[in-house]
Amino acid sequence: xxxxxxxxxxxxxxxxxxxxxxxxxxxxxxxxxxxxxxxxxxxxxxxxxxxxxxxxxxxxxxxxxxxxxxxxxxxxxxxxxxxxxxxxxxxxxxxxxxxxxxxxxxxxxxxxxxxxxxxxxxxxxxxxxxxxxxxxxxxxxxxxxxxxxxxxxxxxxxxxxxxxxxxxxxxxxxxxxxxxxxxxxxxxxxxxxxxxxxxxxxxxxxxxxxxxxxxxxxxxxxxxxxxxxxxxxxxxxxxxxxxxxxxxxxxxxxx
Numbered sequence: 001x002x003x004x005x006x007x008x009x010x011x012x013x014x015x016x017x018x019x020x021x022x023x024x025x026x027x028x029x030x031x032x033x034x035x036x037x038x039x040x041x042x043x044x045x046x047x048x049x050x051x052x053x054x055x056x057x058x059x060x061x062x063x064x065x066x067x068x069x070x071x072x073x074x075x076x077x078x079x080x081x082x083x084x085x086x087x088x089x090x091x092x093x094x095x096x097x098x099x100x101x102x103x104x105x106x107x108x109x110x111x112x113x114x115x116x117x118x119x120x121x122x123x124x125x126x127x128x129x130x131x132x133x134x135x136x137x138x139x140x141x142x143x144x145x146x147x148x149x150x151x152x153x154x155x156x157x158x159x160x161x162x163x164x165x166x167x168x169x170x171x172x173x174x175x176x177x178x179x180x181x182x183x184x185x186x187x188x189x190x191x192x193x194x195x196x197x198x199x200x201x202x203x204x205x206x207x208x209x210x211x212x213x214x215x216x217x218x219x220x221x222x223x224x225x226x227x228x229x230x231x232x233x234x235x236x237x238x239x240x241x242x243x244x245x246x247x248x249x250x251x252x253x254x255x
Contacts, residue, residue: 020040044056095117097200098126099123101171103208119139123150124152166199176223209231209233227248
């Protein structure tokens with residue numbers, strides 16, 4: 001295994017388990033503990049982890065944005081459940097905007113067999129996923145490439161989005177809090193999501209339940225009356241009451 005592959009796998013483990021031990025990783029990958037320490041040193045310099053005695057913990061600072069290839073491996077079952085629910089909310093003949101989140105990529109996979117759908121996105125991964133679908137008209141925002149997220153953004157992307165009026169915007173976020181609102185870890189992504197929601201008649205927030213009650217670095221805005229929140233399992237009463245009181249639709253799975 002290449003060092004970069006091992007480092008990415010370690011980061012994926014940290015995403016799931018929040019902490020790792022040097023001895024365990026040394027045994028798992030059949031390399032020396034010194035090699036694992038060097039991997040953790042690099043991850044710490046990149047801002048993803050904090051080293052501890054004998055191991056490391058995930059850096060959960062609100063402005064840390066993990067690479068797309070790491071995010072796509074986490075909460076897979078939850079994202080697939082959300083994607084199935086969102087699919088039922090979309091209909092042939094509609095135009096939709098999809099952001100560059102890993103959740104939106106899973107949603108895009110469920111749209112491949114629509115017969116007449118327009119998809120507007122800043123996600124390189126979604127463009128690749130839907131590029132061979134005859135029933136989908138695919139529109140790219142253009143803009144500046146952000147390699148770690150496989151997304152396009154910047155002023156040109158925002159200007160391109162403002163030329164369209166979509167039926168629906170399907171968006172995700174890093175945090176959704178009753179007081180803190182909708183937040184993300186990166187201004188580049190947050191700005192695009194705010195533009196997308198302003199260009200759509202209806203906004204669908206596709207958010208796995210681990211994001212609820214969390215606040216990240218950049219505020220996108222607050223939930224608005226008429227928005228739909230889609231998550232993979234039923235929510236506790238405080239959230240159900242909050243959404244009902246604010247005129248928001250809730251769609252949940254049964255995980």
